Amino acid sequence: MKISDLISMTVKNLLRRKTRTLLTVAGVIVGTCSIVLMVSLGIGQTEALEQSISQMGDLTLIEIYNYNSNSGVTLNEETMRQILNMDGVKGGTPFWDEANMSLQLYSGKKDRYQMYLWNVRGIYADQLENMDFQLAEGELLPLETESGSYLKNKKVRLLMGNKMVYEFYDSKASGEAAYRWEGMLDANGNQLEPFVDVMEDELTLILRNEQYDEQGNPLFDDLRLDVEISGLLGSTDPNVYNEHSYSAYMDIRDLQQLYREYREAFELEDDENTANMENPSYRHAQIKAESIDDVEAVDQAIKDMGFETYSLNSIREPMMEQMQQQQLFLGGIGAISLLVAAIGISNTMVMSIYERTREIGIMKVLGCKLGNIRSIFLMEAGLIGFFGGLAGVGISYGLSYGLNYLTSSGAVNANGLLGSMLGGYGSGGSLSVIPLWLAAAAVLFATIIGLLSGFSPANRAVKISALEAIKHE
Structure with a gap:
């Protein structure tokens, strides 16, 4: 049939x-x-x-901490290379934020607009693309560091969080008029823009040392450096912010050089950071896995090295x-x-x-x-x-x-x-x-x-x- x-x-x-x-x-x-x-x-x-x-954050990110001195391992260049070469790792960077410097951004005529840079962090510039840093405007930091000295006209290149643009204040105004915040409206109901367009306006970075003589006069003149903002990190949606929205970043080698020259210019003795500049250790690093499926294996491999880790996957699983x-x-x-x-x-x-x-x-x-x-x-x-x-x-x-x-x-x-x-x-x-x-x-x-x-x-x-x-x- x-x-x-x-x-x-x-x-x-x-x-x-x-x-x-x-x-x-x-x-x-x-x-x-x-x-x-x-x-x-x-x-x-x-x-x-x-x-x-x-x-709450990127599910493929793993935070590494080096706070446990009894583990016998150090988070440095060597261990970072080992981690970056692991299977399932897409990219990663340590965060070097040990620089104890007084930094301020100035813009406008007679330095009218000012901002304190409280949180400048050194990162691997060549890993930013692998880490999927989201750009709201501009571009990432250049992969190659510029030669020369910051004290001899080398330009400071920064990657800035897009919400930081509202931290400039008007030194010539007082009260509420001295500040702008996101969503602030004028008398006609129009949204007010930040005082400074960091991508277009001329910026100056001032390094200051708080040392004074007996009469209260500063012992050293301020250092004035040219600044270039390569891009703004964050979402293109103004209502969304992330962990990078309120931070500024430099290539880790550039920030270390700036810190070293800062201490030399103000005749400061070497501290723990400058003494170990050739092989610095880091307290914190961030690793990005290839996919969510790789997070658990990578996280365990890093723990086996002796480091403390945290990821959203530990909540998710x-x-x-x-x-x-x-x-x-x-x-x-x-x-x-x-x-x-x-x-x-x-x-x-x-x-x-x-x-x-x-x-x-x-x-x-x-x-x-x-x-x-x-x-x-x-x-x-x-x-x-x-x-x-x-x-x-x-x-x-x-x-x-x-x-x-x-x-x-x-x-x-x-x-x-x-x-x-x-x-x-x-x-x-x-x-x-x-x-x-x-x-x-x-x-x-x-x-x-x-x-x-x-x-x-x-x-x-x-x-x-x-x-x-x-x-x-």
């Missing part, structure tokens, strides 16, 4: 008892909808959780494990409905065999192979599962859209609806998410359930005696 004949006969048999077939398919639809919707709720909450954690358990629980609830549908398919096939016993006997007498008879009933059961699964997925998409619409419009409180079941994790985003793989898996699972439900009745049909079947009324 050809496959086309099997399909044709299967479809005719299903249409022979339309009501029974539709009711059986309806059972599969209910079961499929239950599984898909339950799992989609778990996926939606998982994505909301991922989104919430990602808003236990939460994700709990969410996976909840997804299994929700999927199990839906699977009960599909199990009931499987019993319905099996019952339908048993009744079909009982009604078609004589037909089965005639097929056997005419020489129809037992495998073909089995295939007919298996195909009927499989088609019931397939079409039920297909319709169930379609209805699930509609119900999912409805749930998401109700929650987004505020008609339904998602946290109240699922708070106790999902532990209150996740907020925002879609309540129900049905990815393509879930839809395909649901249809496949429903089809397999149909085939398994029809296996026993199909074998029963094969075992019916041809002579007894012909006598059956």
Whole structure:
């Protein structure tokens, strides 16, 4: 018997008892909808959780700390190279912020606008792109450091957080008029721009030493250096800020050179930093893994070296494990409905065999192979599962859209609806998410359930005696 004949006969048999077939398919639809919707709720909450954690920072970043003096290891150039050469590491940089200098930025006529640079940090300029530092404007620091001395007209190159531009104040004004902050409006309701456009205006960096003689006069003149802001770090969205928005960065070698020349110019004795400038040690570094999947292995490898680490992954992992358990629980609830549908398919096939016993006997007498008879009933059961699964997925998409619409419009409180079941994790985003793989898996699972439900009745049909079947009324 050809496959086309099997399909044709299967479809005719299903249409022979339309009501029974539709009711059986309806059972599969209910079961499929239950599984898909339950799992989609778990996926939606998982994505909301991922989104919430990602808003706290980059999930692929690992913070390294070198505060434990008893570990016997030092975070220096050698250990940084070892870490950067690890599998799964995309990039990384130490942060050198030991420079004890009084730094101020000046701009405008007669240095009218001023800003204190409290947080200038040295970093690996050649790792900025690998670290995915987000630029709001301009470009990253140049990879090659400029030769020469800062005391002899070498320009200071800075990478600045985009929120720092509002830290300039007007030294000629007083009270509130001396300051600008983000979102500040004028009398007409227009937003006021910062006093200084750091990308265009001329800037001067002043290094000052707070040493005075007995009459209160400074012992040294201020050092005035030209400054170039290569770019502004941060999001292009003015309402978003990150850890770099309020920091300034220099290439680590340039900052160390500036610190060394600062101490020489003001005749300061060498401190711990200048004494170890050839092989400096760092208190803090940041490593970026290739992907979230690499974070755990890289984090453990760094810990094995003796360093203390921290990453958002340490928060994410236990939460994700709990969410996976909840997804299994929700999927199990839906699977009960599909199990009931499987019993319905099996019952339908048993009744079909009982009604078609004589037909089965005639097929056997005419020489129809037992495998073909089995295939007919298996195909009927499989088609019931397939079409039920297909319709169930379609209805699930509609119900999912409805749930998401109700929650987004505020008609339904998602946290109240699922708070106790999902532990209150996740907020925002879609309540129900049905990815393509879930839809395909649901249809496949429903089809397999149909085939398994029809296996026993199909074998029963094969075992019916041809002579007894012909006598059956």
